[in-house]
Amino acid sequence: MNITGTMRALDETRGAVRVEDVYDTHIDDLWEACTTPERLARWIAEVSGDLRVGGTIHAVFTSTWTGSGRVEACDAPHHLLLTMAPGTDDESAMEAWLTEEGSRTRLVVEERGLPVDKLYFHGAGWQAHLEDLGRSLAEGTSAHPEPWTEQTPAPAWRRRWDELTPTYRAMQVD
Numbered sequence: 784m785n786i787t788g789t790m791r792a793l794d795e796t797r798g799a800v801r802v803e804d805v806y807d808t809h810i811d812d813l814w815e816a817c818t819t820p821e822r823l824a825r826w827i828a829e830v831s832g833d834l835r836v837g838g839t840i841h842a843v844f845t846s847t848w849t850g851s852g853r854v855e856a857c858d859a860p861h862h863l864l865l866t867m868a869p870g871t872d873d874e875s876a877m878e879a880w881l882t883e884e885g886s887r888t889r890l891v892v893e894e895r896g897l898p899v900d901k902l903y904f905h906g907a908g909w910q911a912h913l914e915d916l917g918r919s920l921a922e923g924t925s926a927h928p929e930p931w932t933e934q935t936p937a938p939a940w941r942r943r944w945d946e947l948t949p950t951y952r953a954m955q956v957d
Contacts, residue, residue, distance in 0.1 A: 784946075784947070784950055786910070786950060786951070786954070787802050787803060787804055787910050787913065788801060788802035788803075788866075788906040788907075788909060788910050788951070789801050789954075789957065790799055790902040790903065790905075790906050790951070790954060790955075790956045790957070791826065791956060791957040792956055792957070793835055793895060793899075794899075795899070796799060796897065796898065797895070797896050797897065798895075798897055798898070798899035798956060799893055799894065799895040799896075799897065799900045799902075800893065800894050800897060800902055800905045800906045800909055801891065801892070802847070802891075802892050802906070802909040802910050802913050803889060803890060803891040803913075804889070804890055804892075804913050804914075804916075804917065805884060805887050805888065805890075806887060806888050806889075806890060806916070806917060806920055807887055807920070807921075808887070808888060808920050809883075809886065809888060810861075810881050810882075810888045811860050811882045811950070812862045812888075812920070813822070813881055813888045813890060813920070814859055814860035814881055816859075816916060816919065817858075817863065817879055817881070817890070817916075818859070818863065820834070821888075822919075823929075825919040826845075826912065826915040826916045826918070826919040827844060827845060827912050827915065827916070828842045828843055828844040828845065829842070829843045830842045832851075832952045833854075834854065835854060835857070836854050836855070836857050837853070837854065837871075837925055838853070838854050839850045839851055839853055840852045840853070840854065840865070840925070841853070842867075843893075844936065845912075845915070845938070845940050846908050846911075846912070846940065846941075849870045850867060850873075851867075851868065851869065852865045852866060852867045852868070852869070852877070853865065853866045853869050859881070860881055861880065861881050862878075862879070862880055863878065863879045864876065864877070864878045864879075865878075867894075870924075874896055875894050875895060875896035875897055876893075876894065876895045876896055877892070877893075877894045878893050878894075878895075879891065879892050879893075885888075890913065890916070892909060894909065899950050899956065900939040902920075902951075902956055903948060903951035903952040903954065904948060906947075906951040906954070907944050907947035907948040907950075908944055908953040910943075910947055910951075911940050911943040911944045911947060912940070914943060915939070915940055925953075
């Protein structure tokens with residue numbers, strides 16, 4: 784199994800997950816896939832709100848997490864920083880860096896402030912999301928993935944998360 788993520792403790796209770804992959808597309812296309820609501824809905828979340836630095840957003844992830852966020856930094860097409868669930872006990876920083884590698888683009892995503900004892904869930908989730916991004920880019924356009932609920936069959940994201948979770952659980956947290 785190809786694992787694209789790492790996990791590290793920030794202190795005794797909080798940690799960070801970092802995942803990365805290289806995509807067969809130019810940096811501007813990948814930036815759009817990571818920042819425009821229509822493209823985000825194809826692989827990770829429905830996003831609405833004030834999509835500018837200082838603005839508040841609302842996100843409904845395919846993984847079922849729903850909540851608010853704030854845009855902290857946006858340096859197109861290279862860097863994006865969001866604070867998710869600002870002002871709550873669940874506050875985290877979600878950061879993305881995009882780097883050109885010839886005709887391809889590397890995406891690194893890091894989320895910090897997650898419960899250290901649950902990092903493996905988030906590592907598996909982020910890897911599944913980035914794999915969904917790759918499929919979305921390859922397909923051009925695709926149907927918007929529906930969030931998983933107990934009443935519906937598990938979508939591809941959930942099945943992949945279920946596959947990856949034991950491997951991430953067995954991994955060392957640095």
